[in-house]
C-alpha cells in the first residue's frame with residue numbers, strides 16, 4: 001500500500017543552465033513547479049532532442065495513451081457488468097481508493113491525474 005510521503009516539488013529542480021535561464025520565456029506564477037522550466041525552444045531543448053530524449057518521451061507518451069485506452073475498455077466492462085446486475089455505473093468507494101493511490105504515489109497532482117482518468121473512463125459525474 002502506498003504512503004502519503006510523496007513530495008510535490010515538481011518534476012524539475014535546479015537543473016537549468018545559465019543559457020537556459022537567459023533564453024527562458026517562463027510563465028511561472030510562483031506555484032512551486034521548480035526553476036529552469038522555461039517554455040522556450042532554445043538550445044537546451046535541441047540538445048536534449050539530439051541526445052534522444054524527445055523520442056523517448058514520445059515513446060512513453062504513446063504507451064501512456066495506449067494504457068489509458070486499455071484502462072477505459074476494462075473500466076467499461078466493469079461498469080456494464082455492474083449495471084447489468086442492477087448496480088450503478090459509479091462506485092464511489094472504489095474511486096476513493098484510486099484517488100488515494102495516485103495521491104500517495106504522485107502527490108496532489110496525482111489526484112488531478114486520477115480524476116481525469118476516472119472522467120475518461122466513466123464519464124462526468
Ligand SMILES: O=C(O)C(=O)C[C@]1(C(=O)O)C=C[C@@H](O)C=C1
Pocket residue numbers: 075078079089090091092094095098117118121122
Ligand atoms: O473499479 C470499478 O468498479 C470500476 O467501475 C472502474 C472505475 C475506474 O475506471 O476506475 C470506474 C467507475 C467507478 O466509479 C469506479 C472505478
